[in-house]
Amino acid sequence: MDICRTKAQMRRALAPLRGGGATLGLVPTMGYLHDGHLALVRSAREACDHVAASIFVNPTQFGPTEDLASYPRDAERDLALLEAEGVAAVFLPDPAEMYHPDSETVVDTTHLSGILIGTLRPGHFRGVATVVTKLFNIVQPTHAFFGRKDFQQLAVIRTMVRDLDIPVEIVGIPTQRAPDGLALSSRNVRLSPEHRAAAPALFAALHWAETTLPRNPMTIEELQAAITTRLSGTPGAAVQSVDIRDADTLAALTGPIAAPVVILLAVRFGDVLLIDQRVVSP
Ligand SMILES: Nc1ncnc2c1ncn2[C@@H]1O[C@H](COP(=O)(O)OP(=O)(O)OP(=O)(O)O)[C@@H](O)[C@H]1O
Ligand SMILES: CC(C)(CO)[C@@H](O)C(=O)[O-]
Numbered sequence: 001m002d003i004c005r006t007k008a009q010m011r012r013a014l015a016p017l018r019g020g021g022a023t024l025g026l027v028p029t030m031g032y033l034h035d036g037h038l039a040l041v042r043s044a045r046e047a048c049d050h051v052a053a054s055i056f057v058n059p060t061q062f063g064p065t066e067d068l069a070s071y072p073r074d075a076e077r078d079l080a081l082l083e084a085e086g087v088a089a090v091f092l093p094d095p096a097e098m099y100h101p102d103s104e105t106v107v108d109t110t111h112l113s114g115i116l117i118g119t120l121r122p123g124h125f126r127g128v129a130t131v132v133t134k135l136f137n138i139v140q141p142t143h144a145f146f147g148r149k150d151f152q153q154l155a156v157i158r159t160m161v162r163d164l165d166i167p168v169e170i171v172g173i174p175t176q177r178a179p180d181g182l183a184l185s186s187r188n189v190r191l192s193p194e195h196r197a198a199a200p201a202l203f204a205a206l207h208w209a210e211t212t213l214p215r216n217p218m219t220i221e222e223l224q225a226a227i228t229t230r231l232s233g234t235p236g237a238a239v240q241s242v243d244i245r246d247a248d249t250l251a252a253l254t255g256p257i258a259a260p261v262v263i264l265l266a267v268r269f270g271d272v273l274l275i276d277q278r279v280v281s282p
């Protein structure tokens with residue numbers, strides 16, 4: 001496995017893997033890998049001839065009061081995991097390698113970036129769209145793999161690829177969970193034992209909605225209120241948002257639920273923001 005700290009090294013490592021119709025899958029990550037990331041890598045291995053991964057805690061997607069400095073990191077362990085999964089090359093730049101000191105160009109999905117998580121994390125999706133565009137340009141993958149856990153991020157990336165005619169196929173992978181239902185996330189290690197014990201409440205609320213809705217027709221407003229009440233009773237949980245949106249466009253909805261909708265949850269436990277989502281049908 002080639003470990004590349006510069007763009008030039010990455011381009012050199014990938015050059016022999018291109019051509020002859022070979023497919024190259026990219027798995028972008030911020031490191032501190034868990035089985036959710038490895039599920040993306042395994043899907044990429046199944047779909048593509050070669051797999052590249054990136055590990056970069058991207059400063060431009062963190063707000064000034066967010067957890068950039070305390071974001072968990074363990075590059076050595078990450079590299080061993082990626083090597084064991086048969087990854088051909090890993091891109092591991094530092095911020096100075098990634099961003100020109102006079103960098104001024106950004107990529108932004110002007111509507112999608114500003115709604116939902118975009119209101120909790122202003123500027124976040126512009127940072128994501130910009131760094132993912134840069135990764136696509138550096139790696140030039142035929143396919144790229146993202147988790148559906150970050151549902152809005154996936155929508156932002158699909159929109160950006162559509163609007164800018166970026167020649168890459170985006171693949172969304174189902175959320176991998178701990179046995180108690182908590183969605184795997186690098187930030188889970190920062191939960192206190194009490195908060196970790198309470199955190200499966202997000203999964204429980206989604207599961208409740210998924211099983212209740214087909215038997216018990218509800219309006220958007222009733223479902224949103226029921227989920228908010230369930231989450232608010234969870235010890236230590238500060239509910240940030242419960243949104244129920246069109247599963248394809250993320251457009252706001254009102255009234256009776258007649259088609260599949262996505263439930264998007266954001267809940268803070270201490271200073272850790274957890275998100276989860278589920279598409280449910282009436
Ligand atoms: N539980 C999961 N199942 C499937 N994919 C996941 C899961 N968690 C993260 N991913 C995906 O892995 C990729 C890299 O995500 P990232 O490195 O930010 O990990 P994370 O665990 O989501 O960390 P964070 O705590 O920052 O949310 C993204 O495409 C993300 O959607
Ligand atoms: C896609 C991504 C690697 C861009 O920094 C990040 O947002 C993530 O890990 O989901």
Ligand code: BAL
Pocket residue numbers: 030061150153
């Ligand atoms: N998984 C999304 C990256 C972030 O939270 O910044």
